[in-house]
Amino acid sequence: MVDTAIDIKEIRKQFPILHQQVNGKPLVYFDNAATSQKPQCVIDALTHYYNTDNANIHRGIHTLAERATSAFEDTRKTVAKFLNANETEEIIFTKGTTEGINLVASTFGRKFINTGDEIIVSGLEHHSNIVPWQMLCEEKGAVLKVIPVNEKGELIFDEYVKLLSDKTKLVSVNYISNALGTINPVKEIISEAHKFGAKVLIDAAQAAPHVKMDVKALDCDFLAFSAHKVYGPTGVGALYGKRALLEAMPPYQGGGEMIKDVSFSGTTYNDIPYKFEAGTPNIGEVIAFKSAIDFVENLGQENIAQHEDELMAYANDLLKDVDGFTPVGTAGKKASVISFLIDGVHPFDLGQLLDARGIAVRTGHHCAQPLMEFFNIEGTVRASFSVYNTKEEIKYFVDSLKAVIKMFK
The missing domain is CATH 3.40.640.10 (Type I PLP-dependent aspartate aminotransferase-like (Major domain))
Structure with missing residues (x-):
């Protein structure tokens, strides 16, 4: 997998909010579809x-x-x-x-x-x-x-x-x-x-x-x-x-x-x-x-899109090994969002337990209730990625997801 033409470490330095701990863990912000974080220049x-x-x-x-x-x-x-x-x-x-x-x-x-x-x-x-x-x-x-x-x-x-x-x-x-x-x-x-x-x-x-x-x-x-x-x-x-x-x-x-x-x-x-x-x-x-x-x-939207596509592909590859993982929405063309369910675990419970590990994801119907009704579900867990996210964060997210799931087995 080819690296993008942007320096993610340098990009992360521009976002003050990312450099904090949540519940004693480094913040992993995967709620970008709801709102993105703001660079220092803004x-x-x-x-x-x-x-x-x-x-x-x-x-x-x-x-x-x-x-x-x-x-x-x-x-x-x-x-x-x-x-x-x-x-x-x-x-x-x-x-x-x-x-x-x-x-x-x-x-x-x-x-x-x-x-x-x-x-x-x-x-x-x-x-x-x-x-x-x-x-x-x-x-x-x-x-x-x-x-x-x-x-x-x-x-x-x-x-x-x-x-x-x-x-x-x-x-x-x-x-x-x-x-x-x-x-x-x-x-x-x-x-x-x-x-x-x-x-x-x-x-x-x-x-x-x-x-x-x-x-x-x-x-x-x-x-x-x-x-x-x-x-x-x-x-x-x-x-x-x-x-x-x-x-x-x-x-x-x-x-x-x-x-x-x-x-x-x-x-x-x-x-x-x-x-x-x-x-x-x-x-x-x-x-x-x-x-x-x-x-x-300045970053270039092509570079941003390439990085986010790499993150999504990496996440999808790791999530295949997660027990009970069911993706919701598998379109051929997608951008930066993975919406999913875990068999036997309510999305709200997953969201709370991931937050305890410093990981911010969105749970619920995402203001798209008719779409959720089509899939005959109440809602999903949604992880959404941005230019400042890393593969290391995704690996930590997937490992945390596996640990949370074990609590329900």
Whole structure:
């Protein structure tokens, strides 16, 4: 197995949180699909803003306001480049992927979805890419359809094509499943939807840290992701939308910044992207978001993906020898997630006993209850890897898993 072109020891030095003990053991953090840890450069960018530049943006003419505004808008440029968007105005800052999806549901949906129209999601979706569409369908009298999943945790593409029709107005699917790590054929999904004039939203929350995203090559209409899963702060995300669509959509919220002129006789809305950014945003976190993307770009997403693929292959090889190990989700194309069960041991018990050994994994339904229902299970144990994880950590994890299992035999 070929080593990656990045120095993992040097990378780990950049993450202060990793150098601690949990329950008397060195921390092994395998909950990266929930949130990634933050390098020192991101922490420094956040504290620098509050230490030196704290001011509201866009509307001030004093020095602090100008510095904060410049740094805030530099992040927008960085995100646009990260996604290969046509222009910076196509990038809207949000609280995260969930708000990005809700924004599209509330604005595109409010204007363009009508009674009898159809919206398609998949059986692999996070609740945040199910519930907003259910709410919209209930309000509008539209119909929600679901792409079925096979036993490997892959979308059944032929069944998806059968769902498409002239009634389809929107398809909203994840790029990578948070629960299973399945990588979906999003380019093909988009292409098929466009044959019927449907728009496509990609939930890229899990994809952003693992694959190079190119909205022009994909030709997606919308794409949403969160900073906190790509080494950035919590409470911040970005929504990409094609200019023509964003300009045609009504505002999401009313307030400051999203207006040009306000009077009691009427209001003129601001240009994009500001039309969708009402109120004072999460300024410091947006500024630090740039440092997170710079961190990824400096390492190279191909190098990150290679390292994570090596970790996953190594883990899968070791886990074969674990008594009662049953993987959940064995798709041919996966990214950085191993979801599993151990015969006779509840996932919650496994999670607690691994935590006693300093190992952080996620247990439960992973906000994907319909997917768990498909597999006829309550939930799984999920180990998810990132660029700062090591084979030594995986070996310790598997050895600890074996020791925990013996306690139940």
